[in-house]
Amino acid sequence: MISKFKVIMSKQSSERQEVIADIQYLESLIVLEEREIKAQLIRQISKATNIEDKIDVLGGEVAFTLGKMSARIKLIEKALFDDQPTAVSQVSEENTVATTVTNTAAEESHEFVDSLSWSADQFPLNNNFFHLENSNGVLCRWTGPAPSTDIVLPVNRQKHQEVRIGIVAAIKPEILKALGIYIDGIKIKYRLSYIEGVNYVSFVLPKITENFGNTRLTIALPANYSPHELNGSIDTRQLGVALSEIALCGSPGLYRRFLNRIF
DSSP: HHHHHHHHHHHHHHHHHHHHHHHHHHHHHEEEHHHHHHHHHHHHHHHHOSHHHHHHHHHHHHHOOOHHHHHHHHHHHHHHHOSSSSOOOOHHHHHHHHEEOOOTTTTTTTOOOOOOOOEEEGGGOOOBBOOEEEEEEEEEEEBSSSSSEEEEEBOOOOSSSEEEEEEHHHHHHHHHHHOEETTTTTOOOOEEEEEEEEEEEEEEEEOSSSSOOEEEEEOOSSBBBBHHHHHOOOOOOOOOEEEEEEEEEOOOOHHHHHHHHOO
């Protein structure tokens, strides 16, 4: 009971830190926008030669700013209430065949779950994972040798589900900013956060009301590297990222779905 309570409290703490980070990011955007509007007004008013022209410039800038706000509000409304996923790009067939290896354990599953939490020692069979390792007390598996890894998730798609992937290490730090997340071949937006030594990739699974099957999650990296070629280590494995967990975090609210769309 105590252990379960600690897990719940830890999850709530992580979610709270993520929300705080989102709010701080939005506040920084507001401050930046305020500075840009003031600078634009000063530049335009300084060009006016008399009070009438200054008033016209002020009115024009205010009207322009309000117009931008209106357009952005419409985009926000669309992001909040449009349940259809936006196809950004497809994983190329060549890439899928040449560089992707799939776990087969869940391929035939037709039982779709609302709750899922896999630690590294519970990941489905996948020959694009290396053996189980321990990184600073956290169990993980490195992806490789292929740059892209497919993982089949038997999840219920009749409602929005937030997915979180834990990454404890990357063979190169810049890989984290260049990785691609695909759901059933469609590239989707994700949020990257850092909490207590673990990088978390979070995204929302779009809702499918009917005729859905297993969900194929693809983690695509620009390239893999071996420790040997980077620093002369005796480890010649082609490594990507070290995954520690894959979990469903429940149904996100409108706020979380909105952030997933705009970031």
